[in-house]
Amino acid sequence: MLTSLQGKVAASPLDDPLSLIPTLFFYGIFVVFMFYGQRLQMWVMLREVENSLYKLKYIKEEGRKITIETIKEIGKPQADPTARVDRFLEYFAIAPQSLDPAGVVWKLEHILDVRETRFKDEVKLMAPAADQTQANNLENTLEAEMALNYIYKIIRHFYLLGKKTYSLYVIMQIQMQLPLIMREAEAYASALKAFAYGQPIGDGAGALVAAKLMHGSETKKIATDCVTATVQLEGRTAYIIKAEGPGGNVGKPGDAIKTVIEENHGKIAMIVMIDAALKLEGEEVGEVAEGVGAAIGGPGVDQFKIEESVLKYHIPLHAVIIREDVGDAVSGMRKEIVDATDTAIERIKQLILERTKEGDKVIIAGIGNTIGVGQ
Amino acid sequence: MEETANNGKVKIPMFVLLGMVVILALCLTAIFWAVQIFYSSPEDQGAQTWAGWLLLGGVLALAVATYALFQIRRKMSSLRIEIPPITTTVECRKCGFKNVRAFQRGDYIFKEGERCQKCNNNTLITAIYREIKDKEKQKF
Numbered sequence: 001m002l003t004s005l006q007g008k009v010a011a012s013p014l015d016d017p018l019s020l021i022p023t024l025f026f027y028g029i030f031v032v033f034m035f036y037g038q039r040l041q042m043w044v045m046l047r048e049v050e051n052s053l054y055k056l057k058y059i060k061e062e063g064r065k066i067t068i069e070t071i072k073e074i075g076k077p078q079a080d081p082t083a084r085v086d087r088f089l090e091y092f093a094i095a096p097q098s099l100d101p102a103g104v105v106w107k108l109e110h111i112l113d114v115r116e117t118r119f120k121d122e123v124k125l126m127a128p129a130a131d132q133t134q135a136n137n138l139e140n141t142l143e144a145e146m147a148l149n150y151i152y153k154i155i156r157h158f159y160l161l162g163k164k165t166y167s168l169y170v171i172m173q174i175q176m177q178l179p180l181i182m183r184e185a186e187a188y189a190s191a192l193k194a195f196a197y198g199q200p201i202g203d204g205a206g207a208l209v210a211a212k213l214m215h216g217s218e219t220k221k222i223a224t225d226c227v228t229a230t231v232q233l234e235g236r237t238a239y240i241i242k243a244e245g246p247g248g249n250v251g252k253p254g255d256a257i258k259t260v261i262e263e264n265h266g267k268i269a270m271i272v273m274i275d276a277a278l279k280l281e282g283e284e285v286g287e288v289a290e291g292v293g294a295a296i297g298g299p300g301v302d303q304f305k306i307e308e309s310v311l312k313y314h315i316p317l318h319a320v321i322i323r324e325d326v327g328d329a330v331s332g333m334r335k336e337i338v339d340a341t342d343t344a345i346e347r348i349k350q351l352i353l354e355r356t357k358e359g360d361k362v363i364i365a366g367i368g369n370t371i372g373v374g375q
Numbered sequence: 376m377e378e379t380a381n382n383g384k385v386k387i388p389m390f391v392l393l394g395m396v397v398i399l400a401l402c403l404t405a406i407f408w409a410v411q412i413f414y415s416s417p418e419d420q421g422a423q424t425w426a427g428w429l430l431l432g433g434v435l436a437l438a439v440a441t442y443a444l445f446q447i448r449r450k451m452s453s454l455r456i457e458i459p460p461i462t463t464t465v466e467c468r469k470c471g472f473k474n475v476r477a478f479q480r481g482d483y484i485f486k487e488g489e490r491c492q493k494c495n496n497n498t499l500i501t502a503i504y505r506e507i508k509d510k511e512k513q514k515f
Contacts (some may be wrong), residue, residue: 167382196481197478198480198483199461199503200483200484200503208484245483246483282515298450332461332504332505333503333504333506334504334505335505335507373484374483374485
């Protein structure tokens, strides 16, 4: 072949028209890329989004199946709950108007309360035989499936819109975010099983710290789905607060902290909040860090209430966080996080010893979903 | 493209599989033909050139088809939702004996567990977790 090609170098292309083929082919590619380059790029992006969409559809369908099976198994409903589950997945909540921001927190809290009540009622209707713990777990399972359904619909929307409009920028904005969105979807998929079985999740790190501190002491209900226990810690009186477990629950720690402060007429030397926090890439799972401020996520209602309460009495607010991935936060608790809870307890004790006097009163609030964690 | 069957398993459509088989067969035929031309007519320059193109095309198409097959396999494995096993640690309150077993529905941390195998006292579930194998150490 090499000999034959060498022979053709000196010869005219007209002598052998076959030698023109590769030249024309490369010119053709050049012209195609010049006029249709963007189209091709768009086609490649669309294919990528389409592949992820297939995966999302699969995850969503699997999640739906797990949810329905769990409801049937635990809730023993009289009728098939499929239609009710499908209706539930389309449920939405409209955020309050914030043109005049004064009082928006209370409006948001009211909407969230109505949503929570409605969810609990729906779960009761879907699974009449489920006890309180199981009903909470089912509610969490349904919420994870709702999140998956929503992600799928958003990606599908941009995919179809991109296909319809042939706009590179519509497709590009979703394609660029796709790796992060897929990570979140995969995390919710593994969360579904954890919720269905009532396994502790990474987000419950704070609740586990509080549970370890209050275990063996008498607990009392202090706010909606929240419990407190009074324990002696390093010669101080510590009010330990956590959501009531072992059902999937975050409670209302804002109300609980406020109540304890008011019951003690503001005579609280320090508040320590423990929560799971998202780690940056490169940081280790289970790393414990300290800081100040209200360590609490969610829509912001509880954070607002805690900040208002501590400001009223000028109580120092400290935070201890346990770092983890977004995937770890909603899936089964990793061993590193379980081990980190002991480190967090040591840090809390150190903080109390350094910053308060003997006989002082402190509040220790373990924040997060207490699924699979008793007290 | 893959499809999700009703039983949750992922299957590749028949026409995609058929297409792959046809492409692979054509590639192998082209390569076989090229080799045959090379040896049957070593003097004919035109035939040699054709054989060269045929060989090049066949090998390229074979590479693309193999790559596509591997891609489909990779995608199929990525479609599965992997749930790592969850472990429950049960500890005896008196003698401190630890029993590590697989998670069972209804387990929760600080739940009273079964009787201790050693001293027959009450046990307590002290931890429920999943273990992930260590990934490669990061440089930064």
